[in-house]
Amino acid sequence: MTRTRSIAILALVAVAYVAITTLYLLGARDVADEDAPPPPSGGVLVSLDLDGLRGETYSLETRVSIEPDAALLDSTGELTGAVTVEVRPAANTGTATFAQGTRAGSAPVTLYLDGDIRQWPFDRYEAAGLTVVATIDDGTGRTTVPVAVTVTDSMPSWVAGLVDDGTGPVTITAERTTETVAFAVVLCLVLVALPVLTLFVSVATLLGRKQFLPPIVTWFAVMLFAVLPIRNLFPGAPPLGSRVDYVVVLWVVFGLAVSLVLYVTAWWRQGP
Known part of the structure; x- marks a missing residue:
């Protein structure tokens, strides 16, 4: 099952890559x-x-x-x-x-x-x-x-x-062109993936299904500080307070912060 899921994820990434690249190339050709x-x-x-x-x-x-x-x-x-x-x-x-x-x-x-x-x-x-x-x-x-x-x-x-x-x-x-909108949506999905991954790890550790590993705390911090650089990549540089900040960015930061709190709680419970 794990192998099947891995193949499905890789296929999804490949399809997204081909779709966005195709949209960009078609848009670049139609500039006249x-x-x-x-x-x-x-x-x-x-x-x-x-x-x-x-x-x-x-x-x-x-x-x-x-x-x-x-x-x-x-x-x-x-x-x-x-x-x-x-x-x-x-x-x-x-x-x-x-x-x-x-x-x-x-x-x-x-x-x-x-x-x-x-x-x-x-x-x-x-x-x-x-x-x-x-x-x-x-x-x-x-x-x-x-x-x-x-x-x-x-x-x-x-x-x-x-x-x-x-x-x-x-x-x-x-x-905005279709390829620009698609690029923006993909960046938003990348941001959403960050708290999904950290919450998965922190909840599994808190429930005792995985062992607490101190270096992962650094990983959480890196994830948190990665939000702003990705946010700055948004095409068109929307100002702070745009709809995307309330719908996506705010909840990404909140999810990462909650993940860090849960992981520290797991450390407290599992510590001597």
């Missing part, structure tokens, strides 16, 4: 963004390149770039007027200006996010109700031009999308 649409006639295609998501500060770091229509460019491919793009609402100015007579570059814009990082690793975010307005100033006055919006996801471990029905404000959504 969809082809961007062409700029509207007489307008600009505004691209929001997502650089970073900070759930603890509810902010989304982006870089705004434009692809102007040929009507806004001269024969050398430079802008015939200064193009200004405004993204609202934004945490900073939300304005990017591309000077006349230059080739369009990019400018940073920070957007507000709605979400809850305490739901890690199943947290989901969105920047809703975004309006993007572009104007061109050729020296005679500022004119509003048509705008199309696209999103480029440059954030590792995240899947981002754009909700745009073409009739009004747009919404950017972001959630």
Whole structure:
């Protein structure tokens, strides 16, 4: 029976390894963004390149770039007027200006996010109700031009999308990739395994089924101090007080502490 259980455990570990590795490789292969649409006639295609998501500060770091229509460019491919793009609402100015007579570059814009990082690793975010307005100033006055919006996801471990029905404000959504969630779940299972093992040993010793061995006390201490390093490996670094701390980490620490108390009690009972 022991051999059968050992084989089953090894098989379970192998299956988990293959599953997570496969998810990671499939996710790494599927990193290409969809082809961007062409700029509207007489307008600009505004691209929001997502650089970073900070759930603890509810902010989304982006870089705004434009692809102007040929009507806004001269024969050398430079802008015939200064193009200004405004993204609202934004945490900073939300304005990017591309000077006349230059080739369009990019400018940073920070957007507000709605979400809850305490739901890690199943947290989901969105920047809703975004309006993007572009104007061109050729020296005679500022004119509003048509705008199309696209999103480029440059954030590792995240899947981002754009909700745009073409009739009004747009919404950017972001959630963790499947392989990132799987990695987080496995780390939580590793933490849960620690008190399960120590409780098994301490209860067996307390009941007299196993002999008390002083070096095992050190093993309990090592297990206890291993919790924080494993906790710091959580992808996305959820802040202290997240749901995972109350559901997993707190009870892991509690279980390890109880194991140590039970083992010391066994020492007291079995000692001379």
